[in-house]
Amino acid sequence: MKVIFLDVDGVLNSDQYFEKVFNLIKSGAKIQGIERNIDVNKVKLLKEATDLTDAKVVLSTSVRYSQMGEMIKELLLKYGISVISETPFLNNERGKEIKEWLEEHTDIEDFVILDDEVFSSYDEELLKKLIKISNGDGKNAGEGLSKKDIEEIIKRLGRKIDKDIDFER
Numbered sequence: 593m594k595v596i597f598l599d600v601d602g603v604l605n606s607d608q609y610f611e612k613v614f615n616l617i618k619s620g621a622k623i624q625g626i627e628r629n630i631d632v633n634k635v636k637l638l639k640e641a642t643d644l645t646d647a648k649v650v651l652s653t654s655v656r657y658s659q660m661g662e663m664i665k666e667l668l669l670k671y672g673i674s675v676i677s678e679t680p681f682l683n684n685e686r687g688k689e690i691k692e693w694l695e696e697h698t699d700i701e702d703f704v705i706l707d708d709e710v711f712s713s714y715d716e717e718l719l720k721k722l723i724k725i726s727n728g729d730g731k732n733a734g735e736g737l738s739k740k741d742i743e744e745i746i747k748r749l750g751r752k753i754d755k756d757i758d759f760e761r
Contacts, residue, residue, distance in 0.1 A: 594647040594749045595703040596638075597679065597690055600655065600664060602708025603725045604634040606736035626663040634737045635671050641742045642673055645749040650693060651678040652686055652705070687713030704748050706741070708734055723748070 598604075609631040613623055642649065649668065655661045656678040665675045677697075679689035686707070694700060705718060708725045723744050726734035 593699055594645055594701055595676075595697075596642065596647045596649050596745065596749075597652040597693075597703060597705040597707075598638075598649050599686075599705075599707040599709070599725075600630070600651075600653040602733045603706050603737050604630045604638070604664075605733050606631060606634070606726070607733045609634075609736065610733060626660070626667050629660070630664065630667055631736060632667075632671075635667060635673070637737050637739065637742050638668075639671050639673050641745040641749075644746050644751055646752040647704075647745075647749055648674045648676045651675060652690060652707070654684060657681060685713040686711045687715060687718050690718060691715075702749055704745055706737070706745075708736075721748075 613628055616623055638649075641647065651661060651664070653661065653664070655664070661678070668675050677693070679686070679693045682688045682692060690705065694703070703721055705714075705722045706725055707722060708727075710719070710722065710724060714722060723741055725741055726736055726738065
């Protein structure tokens with residue numbers, strides 16, 4: 593099985609998206625639920641990657657065990673993205689959390705980590721699997737998941753089938 597360890601902030605949203613949401617709300621629009629925090633267009637890009645690589649998603653985001661984490665799972669499922677698990681909570685040491693999850697799941701063929709931050713708990717092995725998303729830094733969201741990132745996921749995990757990438761879906 594192929595796995596994508598998924599952070600959310602700075603991956604499934606962006607500074608541009610937050611500005612757009614802020615301006616819509618400021619103009620009187622009602623934006624409720626998870627769409628205030630998650631850009632559906634970024635979710636669609638992630639869906640393209642999971643479809644083309646046959647990868648499953650493991651949430652590694654810091655909100656994975658909160659109500660927001662449940663809403664994220666529901667949104668991903670709505671778009672056909674399979675969330676199979678979450679990493680354990682080990683004092684917010686993301687590298688150790690991913691390593692422990694991998695130790696408990698020995699059937700993993702390959703994996704990548706999507707994150708906008710590089711954590712000190714990432715060892716050399718995890719750093720090789722990291723796809724650093726945009727210019728996010730943990731304080732700002734940056735540009736979020738992009739077509740270039742999807743191409744990198746496909747390059748690293750391999751294609752499930754040989755078909756053209758349709759980023760406009």
